[in-house]
Amino acid sequence: MTQTITIARPDDWHLHLRDGAGLASVLPHTAREFGRAIVMPNLKPPVTNVKLAGEYRDRILAALPQGMSFQPLMTLYLTDNTTPDDIVAAKNSGFVHGVKLYPAGATTNSDAGCTDINKVLPTIEKMAEVGLPFLVHGEVVDSEIDIFDREAVFIDRIMKPLLERFPTLRVVFEHITTKDAAEFVASAGPNVAATVTAHHLLMNRNAMLVGGIRPHLYCLPVLKREVHRQALVRAVTGHDAAVRSKFFLGTDSAPHAKGTKENSCGCAGMYTAHAALPLYAEVFDAAGALDKLEAFASINGPTFYGLPVSGEKVTLVKESWTVPAEYQFGENVVVPLRAGETVAWKLQD
Numbered sequence: 001m002t003q004t005i006t007i008a009r010p011d012d013w014h015l016h017l018r019d020g021a022g023l024a025s026v027l028p029h030t031a032r033e034f035g036r037a038i039v040m041p042n043l044k045p046p047v048t049n050v051k052l053a054g055e056y057r058d059r060i061l062a063a064l065p066q067g068m069s070f071q072p073l074m075t076l077y078l079t080d081n082t083t084p085d086d087i088v089a090a091k092n093s094g095f096v097h098g099v100k101l102y103p104a105g106a107t108t109n110s111d112a113g114c115t116d117i118n119k120v121l122p123t124i125e126k127m128a129e130v131g132l133p134f135l136v137h138g139e140v141v142d143s144e145i146d147i148f149d150r151e152a153v154f155i156d157r158i159m160k161p162l163l164e165r166f167p168t169l170r171v172v173f174e175h176i177t178t179k180d181a182a183e184f185v186a187s188a189g190p191n192v193a194a195t196v197t198a199h200h201l202l203m204n205r206n207a208m209l210v211g212g213i214r215p216h217l218y219c220l221p222v223l224k225r226e227v228h229r230q231a232l233v234r235a236v237t238g239h240d241a242a243v244r245s246k247f248f249l250g251t252d253s254a255p256h257a258k259g260t261k262e263n264s265c266g267c268a269g270m271y272t273a274h275a276a277l278p279l280y281a282e283v284f285d286a287a288g289a290l291d292k293l294e295a296f297a298s299i300n301g302p303t304f305y306g307l308p309v310s311g312e313k314v315t316l317v318k319e320s321w322t323v324p325a326e327y328q329f330g331e332n333v334v335v336p337l338r339a340g341e342t343v344a345w346k347l348q349d
């Protein structure tokens with residue numbers, strides 16, 4: 001008999017939808033699976049205030065195909081010039097659910113990001129005061145720090161001092177990739193949580209570098225050693241329910257046109273929205289923990305963000321299918337994770 005699992009409709013707590021024709025191409029993949037998503041603000045130019053966030057939200061809803069239901073949860077891009085008043089306006093908007101820290105230079109479209117956390121302390125203090133979550137790309141950018149160590153160093157240099165200063169600040173440590181980050185989040189207070197991607201749960205850095213360099217597996221933070229992958233799997237599937245509740249689903253699906261990845265200087269980001277929930281199901285299935293998928297995908301996130309769990313259900317079937325070589329992405333194409341290969345689970349229509 002075919003194995004199935006039915007869970008409350010999940011949400012994606014870290015997603016890049018891009019804009020324009022590309023947005024229209026990728027949005028249906030997400031809306032098919034997820035009821036809501038925290039939409040990242042690293043557009044060009046970035047989404048730095050409530051007005052821009054409202055306009056972006058309208059464009060997303062306009063791009064949603066008839067008959068699909070999906071709620072975009074908007075975020076603001078923190079710059080050196082974001083003010084405490086911007087935070088109050090975001091909180092009062094009702095549709096902005098977090099403020100995103102991109103250390104300038106850390107990742108795709110982060111040039112306008114924060115150059116020094118000390119420049120925005122009053123703004124962060126206001127987030128703590130009004131309870132608006134601070135969403136963090138947790139990597140330092142110092143040139144002397146090895147790229148594989150940038151997340152761990154961020155914890156000591158930025159995250160710990162910041163939480164000492166603002167102990168009630170609500171923090172989502174985004175797309176964690178290391179044992180260090182998993183342990184840090186597990187031992188921090190209930191105001192600190194993390195998103196985990198499917199790709200960091202499924203692959204270590206060998207996948208990207210052995211047998212030829214695979215630009216479509218390059219993302220930031222970059223894939224790490226196997227010990228780190230295992231620590232992430234333990235965090236989301238382990239025995240301690242209190243620990244597990246601090247981690248939730250965030251795909252970091254980040255589409256880039258094929259030519260910009262298959263390039264002498266390829267950009268960072270993996271496209272996973274086409275198979276997001278099935279990829280996570282593979283992880284939980286391999287760990288013998290399918291019973292823990294629902295909390296990770298559908299309950300822990302809304303609980304942290306103070307939103308209701310979905311009343312709808314989705315069903316996954318253990319039935320293998322082959323991922324297309326590419327998908328349309330505006331005028332271009334995007335190469336999805338597992339292009340031309342199989343995924344073991346699929347969403348039931």
Ligand SMILES: NC(=O)N[C@@H](CC(=O)O)C(=O)O
Binds near residue numbers: 219221268
């Ligand atoms: N994860 C990535 O490698 N890329 C993201 C940016 C980000 O989430 O850091 C993107 O916007 O392409």
Ligand SMILES: [Zn+2]
Binds near residue numbers: 137
């Ligand atoms: Zn990031």
Ligand SMILES: [Zn+2]
Binds near residue numbers: 014015016040254
């Ligand atoms: Zn991202």
